[in-house]
Amino acid sequence: MSTAAETQAGDGAGDVLRASSVSRSFAGVRALQDVTLEVRRHEVVGLIGPNGAGKSTLVNVLSGFDRPDDGAVELAGRDVTGWNASRRARAGLARTFQHSRAFPSLSVRENVEVAALGIGARPREAARRADALLELLGLEKLAAVTASALSHGDERRLGVARALATEPHFVLMDEPAAGLPEAELPEFAAVVRSVRDEHDAGVLLVDHNVALVMDVCDRIQVLDQGRTLAEGPPGEIRANLDVAAAYLGESAAE
């Protein structure tokens, strides 16, 4: 947990995750074109757009699983464009995956523990952190269950618990609510808010569930065909007709 002094420093220019004018092409297809995105600590930024808009590519570029052809990624004031994913994770950048990537033969508890070990926590501290996170995400009853036996929704929650075990300053959540039952969405929204408010982290939330995104995000950025289409507070975005055409129209057609 951060001290009060650190929280105050959170307003400083250093506490930003930023992609500056990043571009990325795959076999001639431009997945990202000159996209700039900023996430500050203590805010939830939504990233929405139709399928193929470049959302996942941007998450990969930010987290170090992909390198931009052009542009730079900055983490807390440092240029991390050349850093690999594990180094960025140790510097405070966590992510979840679109398709659950739990360690299948480890128990739920071991999954969370090894994430804490991954960034250098001692085993005793890792165990303590795992207990707290399993409780936060309502997984404590499943602690001893093998991860491969989890339901879809529980897998998603485990992904978030594992990301938080690395005590991140920034968390990228790639479609964390996909597959969650409608009834569990309010509870999940509360988890996202607690990541912001209690863990003092900045969150980038990529999701197709417009209601969830509108509900929990402080700011929303819309991507379409690899470009930023709009950016602003949820109310403004909802009112934006371009977005309705590009996103809501598309999702209605799905």
Added chain:
Amino acid sequence: MRRLAPVLELAGPLLLIVAAGLLSTAVSRSTQIYVLHAIVAVAMVVAIYVFIGNSGVLSFGQISFVAVGAFAAGVMTVPLLLKGAILRDLFPILRDHELGNVESLLVAAGVGAVLAAVVGLPLMRLSGLAAGIATFAVLEITNNLLREWTAIGPGATTLSLVPQTTGPAQATIGATLVVLVAWAYQRSRFGRRLRATREDPAAAQAVGISVHRHRLGAFVLSGALCGFAGGLYVHMLGSISTGQVYLELTFLTLAMLVVGGMTSLWGAVVGALAVSGLDSFLAEAERGALPDGTRLVVVGAVMALVLVLRPSGITGGKELRL
């Protein structure tokens, strides 16, 4: 229960080793060599398991480290008077020094670790088929160096006159030590992080684990243990030639690991003992009614059968649980 699990994980393998050690003192001299072979095989297979089992990366090269360990321990313990006469081309530092039994085992472990570090640094960036082929090249290179370079060993001739210090006591203690190190490693944070990379490399990187660094660590530790097991081996045989630590031994030890279950310490120990038992039985049978070569045909068939019918091995790749 959570406190009991790690104890059981260690107690099962150790009990089997001690039982085999006791058995080796109770049988005839001609049977004893088979039992000692089986115990030394446990040391080798567990040493190999430390890398393959924890990382999930296949290596055909670990017997290289057994080989350099065996030759290092052998060359350094041949009595000085005889060494000057039979190994004239040796580097002076090797020719003019003689080590005791324990020192020679430590040197064997050190040589194995150093060779593993040298080849692991570039190769641990590979996975899957590429890693398998590259580690196979390491086996080939090491074998040729040992066979041709008479400044570091006997070359193509058999190194004999090595003190036979690996009896029931040394085999049992040696295998126990290897199991203890393997157990401590897999329970350490380094081992746990590496096992996460085995399950899902990308997800492991996302929580800060460097795949390359952790694989290299296990490769070097495995190299040290393989070298040590090679030392036990040469002190059991009393003589060694390069052919004895090459393809057949690579095949046999991998078969043991596959049959037992690659992903658990329990599997490595059970596989080593079970296949050694089968192997010894067939070796005896070949002296009688069965044609030569039956031994490896059957072991190969058993390995293939296990891969088809029970791919995670007879233990299911799981540690011993109540």
